[in-house]
Each structure stands twice: as structure tokens, then as C-alpha cells.
Amino acid sequence: MQEDRPVPEPLGVRQARAQRTREAVVAAAAAVFVDQGVQAPIRDIAERAGVGVGTIYRHFPTRADLVTAVYRHQIDTCSALAPRLLAESASPYTALTRWADAFVEFLVTKHGLGAALGSGDPGLENLHGLMLDTLVPACATLLDACTAAGETHPDVTAYTLMRAIGNLCITGPDYDRTDARRMVAALLAGVRRTA
């Protein structure tokens, strides 16, 4: 007595359309976040995406869901970079600096994310958690290798280092990405163990 689904195939069509809508929302949100920061009104995002506010809420019940979606892909990419660099680089510390370069590049091109991470804003805990779950382990891989090789001080944790790098990437009119890069480089130089 099997249930024969009345509409088996057309579902894919609708799902595809919904997926496109979802992506349009994410793209619009990313753009608006650059302009206005992650606290931008939902309505602005909806308008930019050309959808109704209800559509945003359907796909992303909370603001944090949307923020997370916007940055997830890039966070994953950044995370996946760590083991690759570790394998390719001459030393763990070199890998760490290269990875930090990539992380900085990611942060400074995502205006507002750094501030979002540091804001402690409730409702952005998902994003915070995402960072913790993906980037911190990636960073830890590199840092542990450095520590094992005696290249860095052992009392610096991956989380603290990432948070510090994130903070250093909060740019503004008189402190641009070049400054951020230079300061991050200095920070890494500072944690290097002078053997």
C-alpha cells in the first residue's frame, strides 16, 4: 500500500528556484553588510535582493543565520587552506604567516565582519561558533606545529591569536588593509620565539 507521490518531479524546479532566491538574498546581504554593517535593516537587504521581507525570514529566521550564511563559504575556504600551506611551506611559522595573510585578506574585504566578531552582539553567536568550529582548529593546526618546532611561544592559544588578528582587521578611513596587514605581521613576529 505504498503512497504514490502525486508530484514527484516538479519539486526540483521549485527547489531550484528557491535556491536561487536564497543565493540572491545572501548576495544582497553581503553587499549591504559591506555598506552598512551586519546590523543593517532586514528591509534594506530584502529590497536589494528584490524580494519581500518574508522571504528573508523564511530562509534565515534570525539575523545570525543570514550573517553566517554570508560568510560560511569563505570561512570554509580559509579553513581548508591551513593544511595545504603547512604541507607546502618550508616551516610551520612560514605557513602560519601565509595563512594569516589569507585570513587578513578575507577579513578586510568583508567590511564589518571583524567588528561583528568583536562586538559580542548577542544573536551573532552562531557566527562566533562557526569561527570557533572551523577557523580556530585550522589555526591551531598551524600554531601547534609552530610550537612543536619551537618557533612560537607556547602560551599563545589559537583562539586568542585569531581574535587578535580579527581585531587588527577592523579597518577605517585612516587605518586601511595595508595597515592591518602590517600590524598582523608585527603581531606574528612578536609571538615568534627568538631561538
Add this chain to the structure above:
Amino acid sequence: MQEDRPVPEPLGVRQARAQRTREAVVAAAAAVFVDQGVQAPIRDIAERAGVGVGTIYRHFPTRADLVTAVYRHQIDTCSALAPRLLAESASPYTALTRWADAFVEFLVTKHGLGAALGSGDPGLENLHGLMLDTLVPACATLLDACTAAGETHPDVTAYTLMRAIGNLCITGPDYDRTDARRMVAALLAGVRRTA
């Protein structure tokens, strides 16, 4: 039922009262900023100060004016510390690290100020300007001395360094003042020229 005006007060008395009101507002704002951050509702500050909201607007037309007033004294103190440390310390770099310690101490005890500085929030430009006008020269005094002594890289500007330190002092649940101190120390170690 005529209005019987009381004897008009001497001008000095009125001004003194206004000054006291102003100080009460600043004190209340400082307390509220610690609890709620610099974006706290004006009304909360007014209530804490025991004045009407209009009074706050009279004394501080913009929020930035209030934020600035709250931190001005401490900023001045911090600024005045620089030449003293330079005179007392064995080397310019030592003076710089000590001064940074004091600056970090100031920032991490002022919940939300670090974030305010880094937020790029329009309306907080006054505070930004205050930093520029007082702390940057103070920091520059030390940094220039370091550079002159060949202790630091010459391509690090006082403004950039201050901004970086400010960012590193944006604390949170998992990144406290101890972490901030350690990261600032690492940053300064990183800008030191290894002669």
C-alpha cells in the same frame, strides 16, 4: 495671582550649578557606558544622572560629545604620561611598552570604548579626533624616540600603532584583558627592530 520672581541668582551661582549638572551627567554616562556600551539610550543616562533628557542635549548636542567628555580626562592623563616615562625609562622602547601598558589598562577598563574607537561609527568622530589630537602626539613622542634610537622599524606610524593597540583591546567573554595585554606585548615585540 502674579508670578513672584525670587531674587535672581548671581550669575556665578547659576554657572556653578550648570557645571555641577554637567559633571553629574558625565559621571552617569561613564557608569552607563560601562554597563551598556556607548550606544546606551540617552534616557538611561539622564535617569542615572537624575536630570531630564533635554539637559543632556543642552550640554552635549551629539552622543559623541558626551563620549568624548567621558573619556577626555583619562585621555589627557594618559597623554601626559608619555614624556614622563620617556624621561624615567632606560630606553625609549621601554618607555613605549610602559606607556602601552597604561593605555591598555585604560581601554580594557572602559567597556565598549575600544569597540567605539574601532567601529568607524559616524558621530564618534569627535572622539576619534580627540585621540588623534592628544594621544597620537604622545605616542609619537615615544615612537620617534625609539626610531631615532634604532629600536623600532621606521615604517610604523604612531596613529597606526595606537589604532592597532585600540583594536587589540576590544575584549569579550573569551578574550579578556589578560589576552589583550599579551597580544599588545607581542605586537610591540614585533615592531621592535632586532638590531
Add this chain to the structure above:
Amino acid sequence: MQEDRPVPEPLGVRQARAQRTREAVVAAAAAVFVDQGVQAPIRDIAERAGVGVGTIYRHFPTRADLVTAVYRHQIDTCSALAPRLLAESASPYTALTRWADAFVEFLVTKHGLGAALGSGDPGLENLHGLMLDTLVPACATLLDACTAAGETHPDVTAYTLMRAIGNLCITGPDYDRTDARRMVAALLAGVRRTA
């Protein structure tokens, strides 16, 4: 060193104005409640009162506060009626029926209050509490006297009776105040102990 209040008298003027505003809001709310019920949009009430929504929220932080204010006076009046009727009437039961008449009259002229009382709507607990605190004791005075005189069944509580009367006063197109009065009369006849 006494604080001499700078503005002692004008306060009364403003307070009087605020009081008038408050009363205008209550009057508008009463009218709107008749038209739309107690769940009417706050904006509608504000428009009817000729004030901004903020003014409503200033005076009545919750909807229940407003509902309560609308009916408080009449509830108090109704409550105060009970001892008077008890003193004037030939028997406690007569007093009870007269008081019920007054209560019914109050309810049926306040379209929506009966439904509000019976709705169990959270947020209207204040009103419920007001009823409990003022009308139930008034009713109990009469009912206890009846019971003491052996005129009514002792297992009917004042609260239950009031609630029942309230329910019977939920009128509609085909069940008007005349019907409500008749049904309440029948109910009271039913609780009368046939000696």
C-alpha cells in the same frame, strides 16, 4: 545646604497637561474598544486620541494597563454599590439581584469587556486581577449575606458567579443586552435556595 529647586511651580502646569493627555487617551481607547474590542491596534487608539503612539506607551506600557485604566473607574463605582444596596434592600437576595443589574448594565455598555474577561488572553491579567480585587469582594459581600440568610446555595462562589455573569453579558447581533439581563436574572433565580 538645601537644594533649591529651580523650577518649582511650572511642574504643575505640565503635569496637568500630561494628565489631560492621559485622559484623552483613555477616552479614545474606550471608544475604540467599543468599536474594535480590546485588541484594537495601538495606532488606532493613538490616532483617535490625536497623539503619537509613543505617548500611549509612555502612559500605559502594556495594553493591559490601558484596558485597566479604561474600566477602573466604572469597576470601582460598581464595587462601591454593593454595600449600599445591601443596606437599602429588603433582603440580601434582592440586593444581589439589583447589584447584578448594575453589573450587567456596566458590562453590556462596554462592548468587548466581557469577551476580554473571558478570553484568558495573557496580558490582560491585570484587568483580571482588578476584577478579582475589587468586584469579587463586593459580590462576595452580597453573596455571603445571602448564604447566611439561607437565600442561596452555599456552593456557589462569588468568583464563579461573577465570571458566569460576565460570560452571559457577551452580546452580539442576535443576543442583545435584553437577553443578557434576562439570562442573568434566570441564573440568579437558579442559585436561589427554594426554602
Add this chain to the structure above:
Amino acid sequence: MQEDRPVPEPLGVRQARAQRTREAVVAAAAAVFVDQGVQAPIRDIAERAGVGVGTIYRHFPTRADLVTAVYRHQIDTCSALAPRLLAESASPYTALTRWADAFVEFLVTKHGLGAALGSGDPGLENLHGLMLDTLVPACATLLDACTAAGETHPDVTAYTLMRAIGNLCITGPDYDRTDARRMVAALLAGVRRTA
């Protein structure tokens, strides 16, 4: 990539499936009404029934249609009870009280229906009409018999009585079904003509 239509189903099969869907919706609605009242969101009902919201709108264009469908069967049962009780009972009044007991039982176990009936909510007129068309005649059968036997006051109409009973069955935290039963019994006692 041509659409390969499956063999078209016989009409009867499709209709049967539609009927099952309809019944699933009614069952889900009944359950949701108990939990949330008759104003529950349509989506909640659709989810509980495992269908899309569009399906509900197809079968029941208005909310009242759905409410009506949910209670129709029980209303019919209750209605059919009247002549049976009249035949079985010792007196018309006894039949009336027994029928009222059944009606009360129906109402108090259907959370929210009593309030729905008394709310005067436009859009629930269908339900109102259903009551009028089926229950009122049933009640009238009994009431007319009572009046003819001189057991009740002739000026109480069946509609008014039913409405009153319905109102008395609006229960809440402090007025439960036991109270409702007692009050209905009192009401009926009150309309009894003391010969």
C-alpha cells in the same frame, strides 16, 4: 526530454484521495484548535496535517469553513440527541437538562469553541449559522415541549438559551468545566416555571 505522463488515474481514485486529504486536514485542525484555539495560524494546521497551506485553502476557502467542518459532526450528533432524550425522559424539562448536559460536555471539551461562538468574529458566521440551523431547532423541540407542559417560562427563546449556555461554557484557569456545568444547571433551574 518529453513528459511521460503516468497512466491517468480513474476519477474515483483521485476523489477518494482528495477526500482523505480533507479528512486529514479536519483532524489536524481539530487537534490544533484544542491546543491553540480557533485562531491558530493556518500554517500550523497544514504542518500538522502534512499538507501544504494551499491544500487547506482549496478545501476550506475561509477559516470559518474549516471551523465548521471540524465541529459539524459533533453538532449533528448533539442535535440528533434531542428527540431521543425527549422520548426517553420522564418530563420535557428533564430532557432539556440532559440535553444541556450533553451540549456543555461538547463545548467544554472543545477548547476555544465557546469563545469562538461568543466572539462575534466576522468570518465565523458560518459556524454561527450552523448552530442556528441545527442546534437551535433541536433545542427548540425540547424548549417548546417544556413550555407546552408549563415547565418553563414562555419568553425564553431557544436561540437565547443556547447562546447563554454557550457563553457559560467559556472556561479559563479559574472557571473550569465543573463551574460551567454548575452555572448551566442554575440557569436551567432559573428558567423553570415554578408551578
Add this chain to the structure above:
DNA sequence: TATGAATGAGCCTTCATTCAT
């Protein structure tokens, strides 16, 4: 000067309803 009542723009969120597939 100080007050604080009043204003209303603005944001959030829910949900009834439509319609293309």
C-alpha cells in the same frame, strides 16, 4: 537653564493569501 511630555520615524516580526509549477 532645566525639564520631560510628546512625537513619529524606523525596525522587527508574523501570517493570511496568492499562484506558478
Add this chain to the structure above:
DNA sequence: CATGAATGAAGGCTCATTCAT
């Protein structure tokens, strides 16, 4: 027939800001 994504009107609530007294 069934689906459920999309829409957008509607209502709640907050708070910066003004201004008459």
C-alpha cells in the same frame, strides 16, 4: 489536485529629538 515559496500589509515597540513651560 497539491504544493509551498513568495509577498507585503499590519501591528508591536523603541528611542532620538524637539520644544513649550
